Amino acid sequence: MTAAPGHAPKISALSMTQSIGKMMPLLLVPILVVLGFLSIGSTSSWLTLTVSGLAMGMMIFIMASGLTLVFGLMDVINFGHGAFISVGAYVGISALLALEGWTGAPSLVLNVAAVLAAVVAAMCVTGLLGWGFERVIVRPVYGAHLKQILVTVGGLIVIEQLIQVVWGPDEIFLTRPEMLKGAVTFAGAAIEKYRLLAVVFGLALFVAMRLVLKRTKIGLIVRAGVQNGEMVEALGYRLKLVFIGVFVAGSALAGLGGVMWGLYQEVITAGMGEEMMILVFIVVIIGGLGSVEGAFIGALLVGLLQNYVAFLEPKLALISNIALMTAILMWRPQGMMPVVKAK
Amino acid sequence: MSDPILELSGVHTDIAQYHILQGVDLVVPRGGVTMLLGRNGVGKTTTLRTIIGHWQAKSGSLRFNGTHITAMPTPARARLGIGFVPEDMGIFSDLTVEENMVLAAASGPLEQARLEWIFSAFPPLRTFWKSEAGNLSGGQKQMLSIARVMAEERQLYLIDEPTKGLAPAIVSTMAGALRDLKTRGASILLVEQNFAVAKALGDTAAVMDDGRIVWAGTMAELAGDAALQERLMGLSMEAH
Numbered sequence: 001m002t003a004a005p006g007h008a009p010k011i012s013a014l015s016m017t018q019s020i021g022k023m024m025p026l027l028l029v030p031i032l033v034v035l036g037f038l039s040i041g042s043t044s045s046w047l048t049l050t051v052s053g054l055a056m057g058m059m060i061f062i063m064a065s066g067l068t069l070v071f072g073l074m075d076v077i078n079f080g081h082g083a084f085i086s087v088g089a090y091v092g093i094s095a096l097l098a099l100e101g102w103t104g105a106p107s108l109v110l111n112v113a114a115v116l117a118a119v120v121a122a123m124c125v126t127g128l129l130g131w132g133f134e135r136v137i138v139r140p141v142y143g144a145h146l147k148q149i150l151v152t153v154g155g156l157i158v159i160e161q162l163i164q165v166v167w168g169p170d171e172i173f174l175t176r177p178e179m180l181k182g183a184v185t186f187a188g189a190a191i192e193k194y195r196l197l198a199v200v201f202g203l204a205l206f207v208a209m210r211l212v213l214k215r216t217k218i219g220l221i222v223r224a225g226v227q228n229g230e231m232v233e234a235l236g237y238r239l240k241l242v243f244i245g246v247f248v249a250g251s252a253l254a255g256l257g258g259v260m261w262g263l264y265q266e267v268i269t270a271g272m273g274e275e276m277m278i279l280v281f282i283v284v285i286i287g288g289l290g291s292v293e294g295a296f297i298g299a300l301l302v303g304l305l306q307n308y309v310a311f312l313e314p315k316l317a318l319i320s321n322i323a324l325m326t327a328i329l330m331w332r333p334q335g336m337m338p339v340v341k342a343k
Numbered sequence: 344m345s346d347p348i349l350e351l352s353g354v355h356t357d358i359a360q361y362h363i364l365q366g367v368d369l370v371v372p373r374g375g376v377t378m379l380l381g382r383n384g385v386g387k388t389t390t391l392r393t394i395i396g397h398w399q400a401k402s403g404s405l406r407f408n409g410t411h412i413t414a415m416p417t418p419a420r421a422r423l424g425i426g427f428v429p430e431d432m433g434i435f436s437d438l439t440v441e442e443n444m445v446l447a448a449a450s451g452p453l454e455q456a457r458l459e460w461i462f463s464a465f466p467p468l469r470t471f472w473k474s475e476a477g478n479l480s481g482g483q484k485q486m487l488s489i490a491r492v493m494a495e496e497r498q499l500y501l502i503d504e505p506t507k508g509l510a511p512a513i514v515s516t517m518a519g520a521l522r523d524l525k526t527r528g529a530s531i532l533l534v535e536q537n538f539a540v541a542k543a544l545g546d547t548a549a550v551m552d553d554g555r556i557v558w559a560g561t562m563a564e565l566a567g568d569a570a571l572q573e574r575l576m577g578l579s580m581e582a583h
């Protein structure tokens with residue numbers, strides 16, 4: 001009982017071209033960074049913009065990661081995701097304002113403790129909100145895309161209005177905790193501390209997420225579910241429960257992204273999540289629906305491009321990202337790292 | 344004969360607006376291989392998908408080990424001990440062979456002895472253990488799909504056309520593995536178009552036409568009657 005000798009696959013040759021194909025999107029980030037350098041000219045401006053772009057990319061990734069998995073697992077289009085970003089920002093920033101004693105003190109420990117407390121509060125509230133949103137709004141419209149768009153947009157509007165009821169209609173300005181203010185100078189470029197922190201934090205989160213997806217059974221179930229949910233269920237796993245877990249985690253991450261984005265902009269509005277959703281959707285689409293790695297690379301590209309173009313030709317910043325999406329979809333209609341669907 | 348492991352009575356299944364299964368009555372005895380036969384498009388795959396719960400029966404009843412499973416969701420049916428190998432194999436292409444197998448052993452870690460048994464039936468799986476399943480050849484993917492259902496003990500195995508499109512040497516590998524599974528006392532409901540394989544493995548047989556079971560009996564009876572085959576399946580399957 002052995003396989004026919006002639007039947008061995010040319011696995012080395014195959015994986016060679018395949019891995020180059022898979023690596024291609026990874027190369028786009030350094031290529032864009034180099035192109036940025038060439039067109040900006042000044043090293044210090046380029047360095048500042050690159051760090052800003054990476055920081056922005058990390059935050060967009062954090063907001064997008066849950067959305068891409070939610071789509072991949074259950075084919076659910078959730079326009080309400082932006083509401084979690086706004087709510088997260090409001091809850092987190094309220095916590096920070098309440099902890100003024102800690103944020104105002106020139107102590108790194110107290111400052112970080114305050115930010116952590118704000119993040120935990122934001123993630124708990126948005127996670128819970130996500131759980132309710134899935135039950136009440138998303139569950140009745142499984143499998144019906146048009147209805148999903150309508151009801152989730154409805155949910156978004158309602159939550160935005162509720163934010164205005166609770167926190168008032170005006171934007172809220174804030175200042176970062178003492179030790180996260182200011183910049184460090186490196187190679188003649190002033191780089192804001194907060195942006196560096198956002199890059200490091202976003203990277204750590206991406207690595208942690210990848211570890212969970214690659215090394216844990218629940219991660220395996222999620223990855224398998226994105227490819228073939230039916231088969232995952234036939235093996236005995238309750239995919240719907242897994243989906244709810246992912247939805248809640250994704251909502252909490254959107255809340256985290258909201259806090260980080262609020263601290264980055266130093267102002268929050270009820271509509272901030274909705275505004276971010278344009279970039280978030282671009283990232284999810286160019287990454288390949290359901291692909292966390294794709295969303296990560298897509299987010300870095302979008303963040304970098306946004307910052308470079310805003311410097312070079314401010315009016316073209318948003319258009320540049322739509323152009324990026326068009327170009328990538330012409331190259332790979334399924335996105336950069338499409339998930340191999342079963343059917 | 345002891346009570347059957349699976350019993351379908353009067354099962355109707357719709358796919359979208361189409362009425363596909365039109366009152367399926369099927370008894371799968373405990374132990375041994377039951378062949379589900381019939382021409383293309385008569386509803387064999389739909390029957391298996393209705394048993395695992397990917398399609399919901401519109402009416403009729405399904406009883407597994409005496410339990411009514413008609414309204415049960417798929418994961419619950421699987422956890423009762425029904426294993427399923429779909430016609431399209433259902434491989435997780437982005438996962439490695441190992442990860443596919445780890446997932447298949449849903450109730451606990453893979454047992455080493457079982458794994459050795461699987462490797463002896465399908466040596467390429469050992470070779471490509473750490474490779475992405477999407478990179479395997481068609482035959483190897485089919486091996487993996489069978490290996491997954493073998494990853495833990497099931498009460499009933501539903502296997503849909505495991506030799507479809509395979510080279511003859513791989514067909515005999517598959518048949519050998521299934522025979523091995525059978526000698527361990529498994530209950531198997533097998534859809535198979537290769538009549539030689541069906542004849543070699545089957546104990547009992549049920550033939551479908553137009554969404555119904557039109558004949559049921561022993562495999563030997565069917566295999567020995569070319570006219571019956573001709574009438575039931577529209578072609579002399581001895582040609583295979």
Ligand SMILES: Nc1ncnc2c1ncn2[C@@H]1O[C@H](COP(=O)(O)OP(=O)(O)O)[C@@H](O)[C@H]1O
Nearest residue numbers: 358359361363382383384385386387388389390
């Ligand atoms: N997803 C589907 N949508 C519509 N019709 C389907 C679908 N799947 C199967 N059918 C139809 O149901 C009938 C039975 O199909 P199937 O159970 O796959 O047959 P078999 O496995 O015996 O070849 C066929 O007429 C087929 O066209």
Ligand SMILES: [Mg+2]
Nearest residue numbers: 387388389430
């Ligand atoms: Mg079929």
